[in-house]
Amino acid sequence: MNVVKAKCRKCGREAPVDQFKLHYAFKMMVCPDCFSGKTQKQEEAKKVENQKPAGWDQEDEYLNKFHQSKQREAVQVRKISGTELYECTCKKCAYKFKYDPYKQIPKSCPFCDETVPNIRTSSFF
Ligand SMILES: [Zn+2]
Ligand SMILES: [Zn+2]
Numbered sequence: 250m251n252v253v254k255a256k257c258r259k260c261g262r263e264a265p266v267d268q269f270k271l272h273y274a275f276k277m278m279v280c281p282d283c284f285s286g287k288t289q290k291q292e293e294a295k296k297v298e299n300q301k302p303a304g305w306d307q308e309d310e311y312l313n314k315f316h317q318s319k320q321r322e323a324v325q326v327r328k329i330s331g332t333e334l335y336e337c338t339c340k341k342c343a344y345k346f347k348y349d350p351y352k353q354i355p356k357s358c359p360f361c362d363e364t365v366p367n368i369r370t371s372s373f374f
């Protein structure tokens with residue numbers, strides 16, 4: 250006996266045709282796995298895994314955002330532990346200074362006057 254199989258339009262896997270059911274939310278015929286929500290759960294689990302490596306915390310999140318945009322940033326920042334301040338290193342002159350994200354000062358490098366980007370615009374704060 251040959252089982253006729255069809256490709257599920259939701260997950261792309263093949264399943265016996267007679268097991269396909271109409272899913273109320275997708276409004277299409279889906280395989281048993283999709284119908285039971287199994288494939289969706291797997292996808293979600295995958296997404297969560299891909300998003301964040303273990304040990305990821307808010308500070309990493311902030312630094313990651315900063316890294317992503319650092320090409321256009323003039324300074325390097327590093328949170329000074331135990332304070333709300335950041336240690337900034339000016340990329341132009343390598344001068345190190347403290348940055349207060351709440352008062353947003355200094356607005357420019359005290360040494361060479363290179364503009365300090367508004368670090369607080371990050372959603373981290
Ligand atoms: Zn499916
Ligand atoms: Zn500078």
